[in-house]
Amino acid sequence: MSKIVALVPLLPLLGFLINGLLRKQLSKTAAGIIGSGTVLGAFIISLLLFIDVRNGKTGVVELFPFISFDTVKIPFAFLVDQLTAIYLLIITGVGFLIHVYSTAYMHDEEAPHFARYFAYLNLFVFSMLLLVLGANYVIMFIGWEGVGLCSYLLIGYWFKNPQYNNAAKKAFVMNRIGDLGFLLAVFWLLAKLSTVTYGEVFSAESVKALSKTDITIITLLFFVAATGKSAQIPLYTWLPDAMAGPTPVSALIHAATMVTAGIYLVARTNILFSMAETTQHIIAWVGVATALLAATIAVKQNDIKKVLAYSTVSQLGYMFLALGMGAYTAAVFHVMTHAFFKALLFLGSGSVIHAMGGEQDIRKMGGLGKHMKITYFTFLIGCLAIAGVPLFSGFFSKDAILLSAYEHNKIIWGIALLVAALTTFYMFRLLFLTFKGSFRGTEEQHHHLHESPRAMTLPLIVLAILSIIGGYISVPEVFIAGGDQLGEFLAPIIPLHTHAITHAEEYALMGGTTLLVAIVIVFAWSKYKTYKEETNGALGNLLENKWYVDELYNTIIVKPINWLAGFTDTVLERSGIDAIVNGVGKAVQYGSRQLRLLQSGQVGSYVLLMIAGMVLLFVLQFFLKK
């Protein structure tokens, strides 16, 4: 491996520096070209690296010693292997398309803000690349934190709106809770093994040196970190709120890259996770619970981006379910296909919002398919892919997950199937309400409807193509022998996993899932082809209000903490510490006011005091000091 690897993250960093420092000088075109160009450069190098890796050239590139004390040596090193190569392609590839899209989407911004936006995007891509390239957990942590910071900056991009700022803060705080888990896990590793480099941690003797409890605790802590970044129960509420950022940001951070960091962490650490059964169970159940919870919420949301946000949470739950089953390849596969179709859906919704002049409520849309053919068509492909219709990418990745669920735990499989049905339902509800029926917005919006510019539709088309063909890199063995290219490619990192079920069963599963999806699509079509005002029942209200989870968190966490803060403020701070400090001052002032009276100017009293002093000294000298 040559040091050219370093260029992959360095190029976006360069873009960040140029755009960030010269944002007042650069024109919008220049900022856009620098922002997208650096990511394109990173993509090309990633492609070269990918070809290298395919030819078996993997390895570690050590750049410089980073932390070194006692016996612990943590170098600043990059690791390029199969898992990293795939992530690099997803991040830079999808990232580049989103950059291009942003040049058109953000065109109404003023030049300095436009450059600031691209600077943030580049910094984000840089952090994400650092995260997947690092050859040890410390480098990964740098990227991990950077990603959290950038999501804060990007969600709060329109910082004049206090609500958006609150959403940004929420995302940051939630992520910080997870980060604590990451840090503790790394410290635990350091304490037990005094190394954090992947190769050394996963080596046979290190694994032997760890007790069962150690492994369980470390993996659980890593999972806590993953729940923060990848928006799982209980730390998922930041992601839907994070839709406050510009739509391409949602596509980049909350669909394609940042949220998949948790999956990457677990997949990277799969050797340890495979040995911790308790953790695996917890992961599987948390994953499936998140998938179900988010899917039910998504059914009743009316904001086009909120629906997609909850669908992201739900799909991430799916990935964690796969991780919990030990089907790491399936999870990584779903990360990839999900990156394609979810970026496509988000960018498509951005295109819709753009055409509607900022309107996000799907109740006020309808019939947009006639006006924006490309957006409609690509969005349809995205929906088909996420629903898992055969021949689209989502089918293959979802099938792999469902298959492993069926194999391990029938209850989880049943819930996962229900989630698949719900996913299909809410996605097609979204599609029909947005693009079918008659237009329900204002006359002015209707007049203004138009297809988006080429810079926006081109990424949509590319992503749509990827959403179709992306699945064919891992065709199930039942169709083509040796079709699981991805599994074989990842085999050096994630041990190959053979299913212990018959082909007939597998066919039946696929057929059943497909039938279910088809029925749900027809059902959604019959229900939503023409729009009707809906009145919510009790359950509908519950779902529309997101199970009142935010309110619950508010009551059991935010309010007690606020109360505690108020308590420490008034009692500890003001009447405790402040009172002591002020008391010292007041005592000195009072004492000196009294002592001042001694200076009367009467010579006699001075002499008296002098004598008294002398007597005192005599007494001390002769009677007290022995």
Added chain:
Amino acid sequence: MPVNYYIFVALALFSIGVVGVLTRRNAIIVFMCIEIMLNAVNLLLVAFSKMHAAAYAAAAPGTVSGTGIDGQLFVFFIMVVAAAEVSVGLAIIVMMYRNIHSVDINFLNRLKH
């Protein structure tokens, strides 16, 4: 004659001086009391000097030494300084009388300012 007697006399003189300084308001009497205190100290110095000289002579008979007369030399110094002090002090009292037509030290309270 034991040194105790000298010490008691000196102590008495010194106490008289102190009480005088503390209780009297007439500047001249205060001044005189200070002189009494100085002389009490002088008396002590001479007494101890003499005592030490005798002690040395007893310890090493036959040797001629100046040991023990340091204290008596000090007394001379104190007398000289006291004389100088008296001249300055009296001058101050005279100036005070000229200014406020009184030698009562309770009028001297301007140090406060």
